Amino acid sequence: MYELLTGPLLWLSAAICVVGLLYRIVTYIMGLHWQLDRVAYGANPGRGLKGAALSILAWLIPFGCRNWRVKPGFMLMFFGFHIGLVAVPLFLAGHAVLLKEGLGINWPAMSMGMADALTIIMLVSACFIIGRRILLPEVRIITDFKDWMVLAITVAPFLTGFMAVHEVGESYRFWLLAHIITGEIMLVAIPFTKLFHVVGFFLSRGQLGMDFGIKRGGARKNFAW
Amino acid sequence: MPEGTVCNKKTIDTKEQLDALLADKSGKVYYEEMKSLDVNVDMLKTALKNTLRSRLKTWLEMCAHCGLCADSCFLYLVNKRDPKQVPSYKIQSTLGALVKKVQKGEEITNEFMHYCMDTAWSKCTCCNRCGSYCPYGIDMGIMFGYLRGLLFAQGFVPWELKIGSGMHRVFRAQMDVTNEDWVETCEWMEEEQQDEWPDLKIPVDKEGADIMYTVNAREPKHYPEDIAEAAILFHIAGENWTMPSTGWEQTSLSMFAGDWGACKMQVETVYEAIDRLKPKRAMGTECGHAHRATVVEGPYWVGRKNGQPPVEYIHYVQWVAEALREGKIKIDPDKRIQEPVTYQDSCNYIRNHGMADIVREIMGYMVAPGYFVEMTPNREHNYCCGGGGGFNGMGKYRPQRNVALKCKRDQILATGCKLVVSPCHNCWDAIRDLEEEYEIGIRWSFLKPLLIKMAIIPEHLKPKDE
Structure with missing residues (x-):
């Protein structure tokens, strides 16, 4: 079971994730249209790229855009959630071992204390996300079943992984298998759900940055994101 | 009754059609007929197939429903934070739902189209503020503009804007101002100023001027003094300027209406004037949407691949800043x-x-x-x-x-x-x-x-x- 899950199924889910995301990127870019979008992408590549970069960076840097500055609480939750979400799976010592054994790559790893801290921050942030969805009327009205599913898919590998590492209860093996299965579900879900924003964020925010950079005043002034 | 006598899917292309619409005071008959206007699903399907591309599709699909757009929308704030005014909700429940209905082959009711119309024109001013407050850069103003286009084609558009787009089609102006009226107004304004400004000229159709100036049709119609004031300031600044006898109207109610055909016609007349008079620069009056229509969006409507008007086309504030900076004024x-x-x-x-x-x-x-x-x-x-x-x-x-x-x-x-x-x-x-x-x-x-x-x-x- 363990061999199957960490062998062929892991490969398959990782491949689906990567190929699916590549498909997303290619179809997004192919689907852009200078006249229908009313953005002269081709005529002004320099201004476009600059606008895209500024727009993306403003949102990736704390306090970088106006909405982070006016909503610092949300900003904290956002970074707390996403830093753990990206860094822990990539640099967990246990995952580095898998890479070493499977591909022979010496992959850098973070300390267990760090991984724990980031995971806890991520899970606490998830609680805030859940709280917002339930408590705030402006978020509740737009929240649907899919939003809950995506949140569950995202949180499950972290919760199960944390349980496994800390051997909560007696069933390490149960939590470990649950962790691998939920992790693989997440990998497969990424290209087919809103989780495709792992690339979609860069594409979509970059596109609006290009829109401002090329067409909406970028020749004069950088937009104050 | 699928198509009404005044409320229907046809564009307004003749004076007679326009008069019929205007005769229906406040659009009483128009809105009554709209209640039984049918939806042409095939037309909608084709429009979506041809124009709903990856940018809009991604925006609709990827929206994380985080609600960050809520506070960015002044209509949400000013309507006591009514959740139904959250930008994401507004667009998902209209364009989002419409796309899904078409994909799934569900019925698109007249009531739903009414809801879409009310939302597109009374719950969004296309100010594009939300786009810069969304982590994904989802610009609901752009999407509502798109939705307005779909609704216009189906005949679900507010009465005044159907008239407005018709005005552009018939008069190439947002109001019933003919080119003759326009030139006469310019002559009249020039005459009016002679006591105070003896040598003041309002040059019409002068070729090769430094500036070709374009206006908002409201100026000749209701505020001709605005034209006189523009002329006085050009006079003081010593500018070599002109106004075209045709292609003088810079605004676009058709843009508000979502009548992309009329948008193109209108802006083409302005660009033709530029081609005809060959000014060094063009410049518009103190108007926001006129600038957007003719300078920012216009090049795309007429298919100019570089996204630029035929000559540099500045806003009035750019000229004022320049005139003050250089000491012309x-x-x-x-x-x-x-x-x-x-x-x-x-x-x-x-x-x-x-x-x-x-x-x-x-x-x-x-x-x-x-x-x-x-x-x-x-x-x-x-x-x-x-x-x-x-x-x-x-x-x-x-x-x-x-x-x-x-x-x-x-x-x-x-x-x-x-x-x-x-x-x-x-x-x-x-x-x-x-x-x-x-x-x-x-x-x-x-x-x-x-x-x-x-x-x-x-x-x-x-x-x-x-």
Whole structure:
């Protein structure tokens, strides 16, 4: 079971994730249209790229855009959630071992204390996300079943992984298998759900940055994101 | 009754059609007929297939439903934070639902189309503020513009905007001003000024001028003095300028209506005037949406791949800043504004065309130190005046528009100023209406009358005493 899950199924889910995301990127870019979008992408590549970069960076840097500055609480939750979400799976010592054994790559790893801290921050942030969805009327009205599913898919590998590492209860093996299965579900879900924003964020925010950079005043002034 | 006599899917292309629509006072029959107007699903399907591309699809699909857009929308704030005014909700429940219905082959009811129309024209002014507050850059203003186009093609468009787009198709102007009326108005305004400005000319159709000036049809129709003021300032500045006898109208109610065909026709007449008169630059009046239509969106409507008009086409504020900077117009320091004054940043050329610094440079010349007060928020982040995107002109949505004005009212009140500078016809109207509605005791002005009052008049331009 363990061999199957960490062998062929892991490969398959990782491949689906990567190929699916590549498909997303290619179809997004192919689907852009200078006249229908009313953005002269081709005529002004320099201004476009600059606008895209500024727009993306403003949102990736704390306090970088106006909405982070006016909503610092949300900003904290956002970074707390996403830093753990990206860094822990990539640099967990246990995952580095898998890479070493499977591909022979010496992959850098973070300390267990760090991984724990980031995971806890991520899970606490998830609680805030859940709280917002339930408590705030402006978020509740737009929240649907899919939003809950995506949140569950995202949180499950972290919760199960944390349980496994800390051997909560007696069933390490149960939590470990649950962790691998939920992790693989997440990998497969990424290209087919809103989780495709792992690339979609860069594409979509970059596109609006290009829109401002090329067409909406970028020749004069950088937009104050 | 699928197609009504006045409410139908046909565009208004003749004077007779236009008159029939105008004869239906307040659109009484029009809206009555709309209640039984059918939806042409095949047409909708084809439109979506041809025009719903990856950008809009991704926006609809990827929206994380985080609600960050809520507070960015002045209509949400001003409507007591009604969740139904959250931008994401508004677009998902209209365009989002429409796309799903078409994909799944579900019935698209007349009631649903009415809901879409009400939302597209009374719950969004296409100010594009939300786009910069969404982590993914989802710009609901752009999407509502797109939805308006789909609705227009199906005949679900507010009466005044159907008329407006028809005006553009018939007169190539947003109002029934013919080219003859226009030229006569220019001649009349030139004559009117002769006592005070003996050598003042309003040159029509002069080839190779430095500036070709275009206006908003409201000016010849209702405010001809605006044309005279523009001429006086060009006269003082010593500009070599002209106005075209055709292609003088820069606005586009068809853009508010979502009638892309009429948008193209309108802007083509302006570009043809440029080709005909070959000015070094073109320039528009103090109007926000006119600039957006002719300079920002227009090139795309007519298919110019570089996204630029045929010549450099500037906004009035750009010319004013240049004239003050270069000393073409000099201001008498004693006549500068010496009372607290604030500035209304128009969405269409501040947020959406990067001119925030330019207008502040102008205020630096025109306002005595210490008197300029910024609204909060301001510049690219300013709120819509409350009347943008056609909101000012639709009787059906007047109550909603009046609620929308409260946002600007409160912003102005917070500055403590009694004077608002507003170089945009649309904002100017909204501020006038908010004073009428809420009586907060303010005055508002375009740049032109203020500049004329404070400019130093060169000796040689003054009337000679006999």
